[in-house]
Amino acid sequence: xxxxxxxxxxxxxxxxxxxxxxxxxxxxxxxxxxxxxxxxxxxxxxxxxxxxxxxxxxxxxxxxxxxxxxxxxxxxxxxxxxxxxxxxxxxxxxxxxxxxxxxxxxxxxxxxxxxxxxxxxxxxxxxxxxxxxxxxxxxxxxxxxxxxxxxxxxxxxxxxxxx
Amino acid sequence: xxxxxxxxxxxxxxxxxxxxxxxxxxxxxxxxxxxxxxxxxxxxxxxxxxxxxxxxxxxxxxxxxxxxxxxxxxxxxxxxxxxxxxxxxxxxxxxxxxxxxxxxxxxxxxxxxxxxxxxxxxxxxxxxxxxxxxxxxxxxxxxxxxxxxxxxxxxxxxxxxxxxxxxxxxxxxxxxxxxxxxxxxxxxxxx
Numbered sequence: 001x002x003x004x005x006x007x008x009x010x011x012x013x014x015x016x017x018x019x020x021x022x023x024x025x026x027x028x029x030x031x032x033x034x035x036x037x038x039x040x041x042x043x044x045x046x047x048x049x050x051x052x053x054x055x056x057x058x059x060x061x062x063x064x065x066x067x068x069x070x071x072x073x074x075x076x077x078x079x080x081x082x083x084x085x086x087x088x089x090x091x092x093x094x095x096x097x098x099x100x101x102x103x104x105x106x107x108x109x110x111x112x113x114x115x116x117x118x119x120x121x122x123x124x125x126x127x128x129x130x131x132x133x134x135x136x137x138x139x140x141x142x143x144x145x146x147x148x149x150x151x152x153x154x155x156x157x158x159x160x161x162x163x
Numbered sequence: 164x165x166x167x168x169x170x171x172x173x174x175x176x177x178x179x180x181x182x183x184x185x186x187x188x189x190x191x192x193x194x195x196x197x198x199x200x201x202x203x204x205x206x207x208x209x210x211x212x213x214x215x216x217x218x219x220x221x222x223x224x225x226x227x228x229x230x231x232x233x234x235x236x237x238x239x240x241x242x243x244x245x246x247x248x249x250x251x252x253x254x255x256x257x258x259x260x261x262x263x264x265x266x267x268x269x270x271x272x273x274x275x276x277x278x279x280x281x282x283x284x285x286x287x288x289x290x291x292x293x294x295x296x297x298x299x300x301x302x303x304x305x306x307x308x309x310x311x312x313x314x315x316x317x318x319x320x321x322x323x324x325x326x327x328x329x330x331x332x333x334x335x336x337x338x339x340x341x342x343x344x345x346x347x348x349x350x351x352x353x354x
Binding site: 155 | 333
């Protein structure tokens with residue numbers, strides 16, 4: 001083990017169920033081989049949507065109440081459970097010795113915090129996640145994680161694999 | 164594929180070995196598989212520009228490739244969106260690039276000496292140089308350093324963000340080591 005310093009250490013795989021994330025796990029497995037990994041799925045509580053979105057700034061209070069009434073948070077955490085189950089299966093198939101974890105909050109912040117806690121040697125994520133906002137270069141989560149992670153981040157492009 | 168005879172001969176030998184000595188054949192078979200896996204040498208492309216973060220990126224890549232990987236160190240002599248340095252001839256730019264890579268070997272991690280190193284000085288901009296090298300060497304990933312920029316700057320297109328958009332392979336972005344003050348060796352190369 002001492003000849004492979006990276007192999008014994010933990011990496012953080014970020015999984016949101018998007019096609020890019022699925023591909024990211026497969027590509028990372030091929031590239032990194034069998035390693036201990038934590039697979040993280042983050043869901044965003046409805047209460048944290050409004051303040052970040054100028055379009056909903058005025059109706060924020062109303063939508064928060066509606067979210068509570070409709071049980072959006074329960075639905076989101078339920079979805080996260082299904083996502084993490086799928087992700088762990090995929091990661092196991094890709095060769096990782098994987099533990100699944102669910103977290104809630106702003107995705108980029110949750111990812112950076114968890115990486116710090118487990119002292120991850122590498123964060124792996126797809127270039128673009130579930131958000132369909134077409135940014136010119138990068139998904140917003142990937143960009144924020146890159147800026148704040150303070151550790152190596154592997155970004156896997158959507159086209160990787162069919163080059 | 165091109166030599167069906169060899170394959171047939173191999174198969175026949177394996178069948179014979181299995182018939183004669185089942186245990187021995189199992190070991191020989193797994194050894195052959197291991198040999199095949201080992202021939203696919205792991206290769207990474209490193210973008211190097213003599214900043215602290217690039218040094219950290221080199222260390223990450225080298226540790227990752229130990230013991231038998233190959234690292235292609237690429238130094239691009241032209242800045243993104245800028246023409247080539249007018250005062251330097253291509254030959255001078257290449258010499259400068261080689262000096263920087265020599266400095267990497269002097270300052271960098273010891274793991275760099277344990278792996279196969281290849282250097283490339285490109286007259287192109289960093290993004291084209293790195294993606295081109297990754298394609299040519301069939302690299303697993305491109306590794307670059309990342310210095311802190313303001314939000315606006317990074318959104319408008321530093322090398323890193325353009326690279327993430329253009330790269331055909333995964334990009335590993337390594338920040339400078341946190342215990343090193345910013346620009347410790349980047350602004351004033353040790354003499």
